[in-house]
Amino acid sequence: MCRFILARCGQAAIVLLVMSFVIYSLIGLMPGDPIDLMIASNPGATPEVVAHLRAIYGLDQPILLRYLHWLAAALQGDFGFSRTHAQPVMVVLLPALLQTCKLMLSSFIVSIVLAFTLGVYASLRPGGVADSIISLFAFAGISVPVFWLALVMILLFAVNWHVLPASGISTVGDGGFGDQIRHLILPVTTLALASTGQFTRFVRAAMIETLRMDHVRTARAKGAGEGRVVLIHALRNAMIPVVTVMALSFGSLFSGALITETMFAQPGMGKMIFDAIQGNDFNLALTGLLFATLVTLLSNLLADLAYGWLDPRIAL
Amino acid sequence: MIPAMPTTAATGTVRAPRPLVALDGIRVRFPAGRRTLTAVENVSLHVDPGETLALVGESGSGKSTLGNVVAGLQQPTAGTMRFRGQLLDKATTRAAQRAIQIIFQDPFGALDPRMPVSAIIAEPLLIQRIGTAAERASRTADLIERVGLPRDALNRYPHEFSGGQRQRIAIARALAPDPALIVADEPLSALDVSIQSQILNLLGELQRAHGLAYLFISHDLAVVYHLADPVAVLYLGRLMEVAPREGLFATPSHPYTTALLEAMPRIGRRHRRAVAIHGEMPSPLDPPSGCVFHTRCPKAQPLCSVEPPRLEPAPGRPTQLAACHFKA
Amino acid sequence: MSGGTADPAATPPEAHDRRIVTAAIAPAVSPWKLRWRRFRRHRTGMGSLVVLGLLLVFVASAGPVAHFLGVDPYETDLLSQYSPPSAAHPLGTDDAGRDELVRLMLGGQISLLVGVLSTLVGSLIGLTVGVVSGYFGKRLDAVLMRFTDGMIALPLLPLLIVLGAIDLTKLGFSAEFAHSGAAGFWRVVVIVALVDWTGIARLTRAATLALRERDYVRSARASGGRPAYIMTAHVLPNVATPLIVAVTLTIGRVILFESVLSFLGFGIVAPTPSWGNMLNNAQELVTTAPALAIYPGLLIFITVIAVNFLGDGLQHAFDPRSER
Numbered sequence: 003m004c005r006f007i008l009a010r011c012g013q014a015a016i017v018l019l020v021m022s023f024v025i026y027s028l029i030g031l032m033p034g035d036p037i038d039l040m041i042a043s044n045p046g047a048t049p050e051v052v053a054h055l056r057a058i059y060g061l062d063q064p065i066l067l068r069y070l071h072w073l074a075a076a077l078q079g080d081f082g083f084s085r086t087h088a089q090p091v092m093v094v095l096l097p098a099l100l101q102t103c104k105l106m107l108s109s110f111i112v113s114i115v116l117a118f119t120l121g122v123y124a125s126l127r128p129g130g131v132a133d134s135i136i137s138l139f140a141f142a143g144i145s146v147p148v149f150w151l152a153l154v155m156i157l158l159f160a161v162n163w164h165v166l167p168a169s170g171i172s173t174v175g176d177g178g179f180g181d182q183i184r185h186l187i188l189p190v191t192t193l194a195l196a197s198t199g200q201f202t203r204f205v206r207a208a209m210i211e212t213l214r215m216d217h218v219r220t221a222r223a224k225g226a227g228e229g230r231v232v233l234i235h236a237l238r239n240a241m242i243p244v245v246t247v248m249a250l251s252f253g254s255l256f257s258g259a260l261i262t263e264t265m266f267a268q269p270g271m272g273k274m275i276f277d278a279i280q281g282n283d284f285n286l287a288l289t290g291l292l293f294a295t296l297v298t299l300l301s302n303l304l305a306d307l308a309y310g311w312l313d314p315r316i317a318l
Numbered sequence: 319m320i321p322a323m324p325t326t327a328a329t330g331t332v333r334a335p336r337p338l339v340a341l342d343g344i345r346v347r348f349p350a351g352r353r354t355l356t357a358v359e360n361v362s363l364h365v366d367p368g369e370t371l372a373l374v375g376e377s378g379s380g381k382s383t384l385g386n387v388v389a390g391l392q393q394p395t396a397g398t399m400r401f402r403g404q405l406l407d408k409a410t411t412r413a414a415q416r417a418i419q420i421i422f423q424d425p426f427g428a429l430d431p432r433m434p435v436s437a438i439i440a441e442p443l444l445i446q447r448i449g450t451a452a453e454r455a456s457r458t459a460d461l462i463e464r465v466g467l468p469r470d471a472l473n474r475y476p477h478e479f480s481g482g483q484r485q486r487i488a489i490a491r492a493l494a495p496d497p498a499l500i501v502a503d504e505p506l507s508a509l510d511v512s513i514q515s516q517i518l519n520l521l522g523e524l525q526r527a528h529g530l531a532y533l534f535i536s537h538d539l540a541v542v543y544h545l546a547d548p549v550a551v552l553y554l555g556r557l558m559e560v561a562p563r564e565g566l567f568a569t570p571s572h573p574y575t576t577a578l579l580e581a582m583p584r585i586g587r588r589h590r591r592a593v594a595i596h597g598e599m600p601s602p603l604d605p606p607s608g609c610v611f612h613t614r615c616p617k618a619q620p621l622c623s624v625e626p627p628r629l630e631p632a633p634g635r636p637t638q639l640a641a642c643h644f645k646a
Numbered sequence: 647m648s649g650g651t652a653d654p655a656a657t658p659p660e661a662h663d664r665r666i667v668t669a670a671i672a673p674a675v676s677p678w679k680l681r682w683r684r685f686r687r688h689r690t691g692m693g694s695l696v697v698l699g700l701l702l703v704f705v706a707s708a709g710p711v712a713h714f715l716g717v718d719p720y721e722t723d724l725l726s727q728y729s730p731p732s733a734a735h736p737l738g739t740d741d742a743g744r745d746e747l748v749r750l751m752l753g754g755q756i757s758l759l760v761g762v763l764s765t766l767v768g769s770l771i772g773l774t775v776g777v778v779s780g781y782f783g784k785r786l787d788a789v790l791m792r793f794t795d796g797m798i799a800l801p802l803l804p805l806l807i808v809l810g811a812i813d814l815t816k817l818g819f820s821a822e823f824a825h826s827g828a829a830g831f832w833r834v835v836v837i838v839a840l841v842d843w844t845g846i847a848r849l850t851r852a853a854t855l856a857l858r859e860r861d862y863v864r865s866a867r868a869s870g871g872r873p874a875y876i877m878t879a880h881v882l883p884n885v886a887t888p889l890i891v892a893v894t895l896t897i898g899r900v901i902l903f904e905s906v907l908s909f910l911g912f913g914i915v916a917p918t919p920s921w922g923n924m925l926n927n928a929q930e931l932v933t934t935a936p937a938l939a940i941y942p943g944l945l946i947f948i949t950v951i952a953v954n955f956l957g958d959g960l961q962h963a964f965d966p967r968s969e970r
Contacts, residue, residue, distance in 0.1 A: 017796045025808065033813035141958075145898060145951035147905050150943030153928050157936055250798065257803030261906060265929075275804050276910065279811050291808065294801045389868040415870030422861040430862040432883040438862075441879075442869040488865075495869070 010306055014299040018292070022076075025291045026069050029284050035061060082285035086278065091289045094274065099293060101171070102270035106252075106259050108186065109193035114248065116198045121205025122232065128210055136202065143199020148258050152192045152265035159188060169267035189266040193258050197251060204247050208240035215239070242309065249305025253298045336403055337364035338499055338531055339388055339418070344397035346383050346555075355603050357383040358555040360397070365499060370525065370532040372546030374539065374578070378599055380555035381535045382503055388533055389420040389501045416446050419492035423504035425484035429476035435462070435487055436472040442495045461490040465520060482513035489520065499531040506541055518545060539582045543567055551575050554602055554610045557629055561638035571632035571640035573617045609643065617644050684963040691959015694952035701949055705754035717745040719752055720917050728935045740938060741927055750941055753919035757946065760834050760914070761901040767839035768900070769846050769893050776850025777877055777885070781858055791851070794844040802841045806903065809837040810912030827918050834913045838903045842896060849892050853885045887964050894957035898950040905946050921946045 056062050075082070081091040124136040160168035167173065171185050212218060213236050221235045222228075260272025267273070271290055278287035346358040358380040365371045365388075373381040386392035387399060390411065398405060401414040419442065422428045429438050439458045443449055449457065462472055465486040476484060485505060492500050502521070506514040518541060524530060534546050542549055547563040551574060559572040570576045597614050600606050606613045612622035621643055629641040685691055712719055715734060723743030731738045737746040779790040810833065814824035823829050857863055863880050871879070907913030908922030916923055924942040925931070931939040 013792075020796070021800070025805075028808045028812065031812040031816050032808070033811070033816075141951055141954055142947075145902075145947060145954050147902055147909075147922075147943055147946050147950075149906055149909050149928075150925065150946065153925070153932060153939050153943060157932050157939060161932055161936070253798070253801045256801035260801075260803050261910075264910070272804075276807065279807055280911075287808070291804050294804055298801055391864055391868055412870060415868065418868070420865050420868045422865065424861060428861040428865065430860075430880055430884070432880075441866060441871075445866065445869050445871045445875060491865070501868075 007307070010303055014303055017299060018296060021295050022073065022292055023069055025288055025295075026072060027065060029288050030065060030068075032279070032282065032284070034282055035284075076289075081289040084278075084283055084286040086281045086283045086286070091285050094286060095271070095289055095293065098269060098271045098274040098290075099297075101268060102256075102259055102263070102272060105186070105189055105193065105262065105268060105270055106255055109190045109197070110248075110255065112190060112194035113198040113201055116194065117201030117205050118237075120198075121202045122209055122237065124202070124206045125209035125213060126232065128206075133206075136206070140199040140202040140206075143195055143197075143202070145199075146196065148192065148196045148261045149265055151196060152188075152262060155188050155192050156265070171268060189262045189268055192265075193255070193262045196258050197255055200251065201244070201248060204244050205240065208243050209236055212236045212239040245308050246305050249301050249308065252301035256294055256298060336367075337400075338367050338402060339533075340364035340400040340403075341384075341387070342398050342400070344384065344387055344394045344399065346380070346387065346392060347395045350603060353603050356555055356605065357602060358387070358394075359605075361552075361555070361557055362397075363550055363557070363560065365531050365533055367498060368525070368529045368531055369548070370534050370546040372542040372549040373533065373535045373552060374537065374542055374549055375552035376537060376599055378554075378602065379552040380602070381552050383555075384552070385420070385501045385503045385533060385535045388499075389418055390415055391420070412446075416442070416448075416495045417498040418501065419495065419497045419499075420501040420503065421485070421488045421492050421505050423508050425481045425488060425508060426476075428488045429484055429491075431476050433475075434472065435474055435476070435479075438476070438487060439472075439491045439494055441491060446495055448495060457494065458490075461493055462487075464493070464524070465490040480513075481509050482517060485509060485513075485517055486520065489517075489524070493524065493528070496528070497530070499533060501533045501535070503535045504537070505534075507536070507538065514541070521545065539567075539578060551578065554600065554605050556610055557641060558611065559638070559640040559642075560629065561632075561635075561640075565635060565638045569635070569638075569646065571635070571638050571645040572642045573615050573644075573646075574611050575640075576646070577616075609641070617642075619644065681963040685959050688959040688962050690955040691962065694955035694959070697948065697952040698956065701754065701758075701945075701952070705751050705758060708748055708751035708755060711751060712745070712748045715745065715748065717748055719744055719748040719919070728938075737941065738935070738937070740924070740935075741930070746938060746941065749919045749924060750921070750945060753921045753924050753942060754945060754949075756831070756914055756918060756920040757901055757904055757922065758949070760831070760838070760904045760920070761897050761949075763835045764838040764842070764900045764904070765893060765897045767835060768843040768896065769889070771839065772843035772846025773850050773882075773885075773889070775843070775847040777854050777881055779847070780851040780854025781873060781877060781881065783855075787851070790847070794847050797841070797844045798848075802903075803906065806837055806841060806907055807910065807912050809840070810834070810907055810910075827915075830913070830915050830918065834904055834907060838900050838907075842900055842903065846889065846892055846896065849888055850885055853888055854881055857881050857884055891957050891961045891964060894953060894960055898953040898957070901946060901950055901953070905943075 053062075061068070072082075079092075081095075083089070084091050084094050087094045120136045120139070124133040127133060156168045159166040166188050167185050168188065172182050173185075209232075213232070215236075218231060218235050218239075221231050226235070256272070259270060260276060262268070263270040263273040264276055271294060275287055275290040275294065277283075278290060341361060341363045344358055344361045345356070348355045348357060361380075361384060363371065363384075373384060375381045383392060387394050390406075400406075401410055401417070404410045406414060429435075433441075436455070436458050439461055440454045443454045443457065448454070458472060459469055462469060467483060467486055467490075471479070471483075471487070476487070479487065488505075489500075505521070506517055509517060521532065522545060525532065532546070534542065536542050543563065548561060549563055549566045550560045551558040551566075551572065553574050558574045559566065559570065561571065566575060567579065570579055600610070600613055606623065608621075608623040608625055609615070609618075609627050612618040615622065625643070627641045627643045629639050630645075632638045632640050632645045708719075715736075717734065721744065723739070726739050726743040727741055729735060729739045729743070735745045735747065737750070740746050740749065775790055775794070779787045812833075814829060814833070815821050819829070857880065860880075863876055866876055866880060904913055904920065905922030908915075908920045909925050909928070911923070911926060914920035914923050916926070921942040925939065928939050
C-alpha cells in the first residue's frame with residue numbers, strides 16, 4: 003500500500019515537473035515580456051537601458067537556465083510578484099484557490115447527487131420513457147456550451163425574472179451568509195449541469211452492467227427486496243468505475259470553473275488565470291496554471307486510492 | 319525423421335539427404351513477472367521434405383510455441399533453426415517465409431473479416447511480391463477450387479462461411495506461395511467431427527499432389543495416427559519420445575506416451591482403461607527437477623527426480639528415441 | 647478506465663458474425679449493409695443525421711442569402727446597431743450593424759470547418775500514436791501511455807488559452823502571417839488538435855494490442871509481412887469501426903472547444919465570424935439584445951447534440967450487443 007502511494011506520488015511529481023517546464027516555455031512565447039511592459043510605461047528608455055534591464059532580469063539567458071532559476075526559487079516558495087496586482091503571487095492566488103474549491107466542490111456534490119439519482123433510476127428500466135428522457139437530458143448536458151448555458155441562466159434568472167444575482171460573490175453592504183449563498187446558486191448550478199450529463203451516462207451504464215451480473219441475480223433469486231438489490235448489491239459494484247471516472251474528470255471540471263467564474267465574475271482561480279493571461283501577468287498565470295495542474299493531479303491520486311479501497315481485488 | 323541430436327550418429331541410421339527444417343537445442347523462455355516461464359527446453363528435431371511430423375502433447379506442453387518458432391513467429395531464446403541446411407539470415411529468412419506457411423486452430427480468427435476471400439488467399443503472394451496482379455488473380459481462382467470451394471466464394475467475406483469452409487480458405491491461403499512446409503497448429507480441433515475428416519482428407523490429398531511437408535500440431539492421437547509419421551511427444555516443453563508412427567503406437571517406449579495412448583478413446587473398446595496419469599501438469603514456471611514427468615510417472619524411481627534423462631534409442635529399436643531412465 | 651460503458655475496442659468487430667456462420671453460406675450481405683440497417687432503426691441517430699444535413703444546408707447558403715438580401719456581412723454600420731428583425735435583416739443586426747442571419751451562416755461554416763479539421767488532425771495524431779504504441783509495445787508504449795495519461799488528467803482549457811495567446815512571431819512566423827485571419831484559423835485547428843488526440847490514441851492502442859495477436863495478423867507475419875504492411879492492411883481497417891464512433895464524438899467536443907476559445911477571445915478573431923466569437927460581448931447582449939445572445943449558442947448546442955446522438959447511433963450500429 004505504502005509503496006503504491008509513494009510510486010503514484012512520484013509519478014505525479016514527475017508530471018508536475020514536466021508540466022511546469024512546458025507551461026514556463028509556453029508563457030515565454032506569449033506576446034511581449036516584462037521589459038516591453040516597462041518600456042511601455044517609460045517611453046524615454048534608451049536601448050542601453052533596455053539591454054541592462056534585460057540582463058538584470060536574466061532575460062538574455064537561454065530558456066532552460068531561466069527555468070532552472072525560476073524552479074529553484076519556486077521550490078523555496080517564492081513564485082515572484084504579480085504585475086497586475088502588485089502583490090506577491092501567493093497572496094493573490096490563495097484566496098482565489100479557496101474560492102474555486104468552494105465552487106468546484108459544491109457543484110461536484112450537486113452533480114454527483116443528481117447523476118446517481120438519475121443514472122440509477124434510468125438503469126432500472128433501460129429503454130423506458132424515464133430512461134429516454136434522462137438520456138436526452140444527459141446528452142444535452144454533454145453538448146451544451148458552458149458559457150452559453152451561463153448566459154441563458156443570467157438571462158432568465160437575473161435579467162428577466164430578477165430572482166438571483168448575476169455576478170460577484172456578495173452584494174456590497176450585505177455580505178451575509180444567505181447573500182453569499184444566493185450568489186453561488188447560479189454558478190454552481192451551471193457548472194453542475196455541465197458535468198452531470200457525463201456522470202449520469204456513466205452511472206447508468208455501470209448500473210445496467212452490474213444489474214446483469216450473476217451475484218445481483220443471485221441476490222434477487224434469494225428474495226432480497228428490489229430496493230436492497232439495487233442499492234446494496236448493484237450500486238456498490240457500479241461505484242468502482244464511476245468513482246474513478248468522476249475523479250478523473252476534475253481536470254474538465256476546472257475548465258468549466260474557469261468559464262463559470264469568468265461569466266459570473268467570481269474571483270476564483272479560473273478567472274484569475276484568464277485575467278493574468280490577458281494582462282500579461284506572467285508570474286501569476288504560470289503559478290495559477292501550475293496549481294490547477296497540481297489540484298488535478300491530487301484528485302487523480304485520490305481516484306486511484308478510492309479505486310483500491312472500493313475494489314478489494316486490487317491489492318495495493 | 320531422426321532428431322538432430324549428437325546421439326543420432328551413434329545409432330547409425332541413415333540420415334535423410336537434407337532436412338527441410340532442422341531445430342537444434344531450441345529453448346524458448348518468456349518473462350512472467352519476476353520469474354521466467356520455460357515454454358520449450360532443448361528441443362532438437364527436423365522435418366524432411368514431404369513428411370508429416372506430428373507434435374503431440376497436452377495443452378501447455380509447448381507444442382504451439384515450437385510451431386511458432388518454425389513459422390518464424392517466435393524468436394528462440396537459445397538454439398538454432400536451419401532452413402534447407404542454412405542458418406536464418408536476411409536472405410534465407412525471406413525464403414523461409416515463403417516456403418513455410420501456417421494455419422491455425424480457430425477458423426474464425428484466422429481470416430481478416432475486412433478482406434474478401436480473394437485478397438486473403440492472395441496475401442502471401444502480395445507480401446512476397448510474387449507475380450503480377452493478373453497472375454495472382456488466376457492463381458487465387460485455381461487455389462480456391464483446389465481446396466474444394468466454388469469460384470464465387472472469392473468475392474465474399476469470411477463471415478459468410480462456415481468453420482470448415484473457412485479452414486479451407488486458410489489452407490488455400492497457405493498454399494498460395496507454393497510452400498514446402500505448412501505448420502498446422504491444431505487445424506481440426508475447432509471443427510465438427512464430420513468436417514474434421516473432410517479437412518484431414520484434403521490435407522492428405524494436397525500433400526500427395528504437392529509434395530508438402532506438415533508440422534502437424536495436435537492433441538488428438540487418432541488424427542495423428544491417420545496423418546502423421548513420425549510423431550514427437552512433448553511434455554512441459556521437453557521431448558519425451560520421438561519415433562516412427564507404427565513403433566510409437568504399437569510399442570510406446572516412454573511411460574508418458576503409454577499413458578497418452580491409454581487415455582485415447584478407441585472404437586471397439588467399451589471403457590477407457592484406467593487413466594494412467596494422475597494429477598495436474600506442473601507449472602512451467604516451476605518445472606520438477608530431474609525428469610520433468612517424474613511427479614506423475616507410474617514408473618518413477620528416486621533417480622528420476624535427480625537426473626534428467628537423455629533422449630536415446632529404446633533398447634533394440636534404433637529409430638525410436640525416448641527420454642526416460644526406464645524406457646520400455 | 648472507461649467504466650461500465652461498452653468500450654468499442656473491447657468488442658471484436660466480427661463477433662456478431664459467429665451466429666450467422668452456422669448456415670452453410672449465408673446470403674451475401676456486406677457488414678456495412680448490416681450496420682446501416684441497424685443504424686436506420688436508431689431514431690435519435692437518424693434524426694440527428696437529418697438535423698446535421700439541415701445545418702449543412704443552412705451554413706452553405708450564406709453566400710446566396712447574403713446576395714438575395716443584398717447585405718455585406720463584414721461591413722460595419724454603426725447607425726443600424728442592434729436593429730430589430732426586418733425584411734432586410736430577418737434576424738436583425740448585431741453590435742456593428744451587420745446582418746445576424748448571414749453572420750450565423752458564415753460563423754457556422756468556420757465553426758464546423760474547425761470542428762472537422764481539428765478532429766482530423768487530432769485523430770491522425772492519436773491514430774499514429776495508438777497504432778505505434780500498441781504494435782511495438784514495450785518501452786515506447788509505456789512512455790506514450792504515461793504521456794496520454796498525463797494529458798487526459800490536465801485541465802485543458804487553461805492550456806488552450808495559453809496556446810491561443812502564444813505570439814506566433816516568437817516562433818519564427820512573419821508578423822504579417824501571425825496577424826492574418828488564416829493564422830487565427832489554423833492556430834485554433836492546430837491547438838485544439840494538439841490537446842484532443844489522447845482518447846483516440848488510447849482506443850487505437852487497445853484495439854491494436856488485441857489485433858496484434860489475431861491469427862490473421864500472425865499468419866501475415868509468418869508470410870513475411872512487415873509492420874508497415876500489417877498496420878495498413880490489417881490493423882487500420884479493423885480499428886476503423888470503433889474509431890468512427892470516437893471520432894464522431896470528438897467532433898462535438900472540438901466544436902465546443904473552438905466556441906469557448908473564440909468566445910474568450912483566443913480563437914477565431916473578428917471580423918471573421920464564428921459561433922463562439924459572435925458571443926464575445928455577450929454580457930452586453932444579455933441586456934441590450936437578448937436574442938443575439940441566444941442564436942449562436944443555440945446553434946452550437948444543436949450541432950453538438952446532433953453529433954453526439956449520431957455517435958450514439960453509430961455505436962449502436964457497430965456493436966450488436968448494445969441494448970436499447
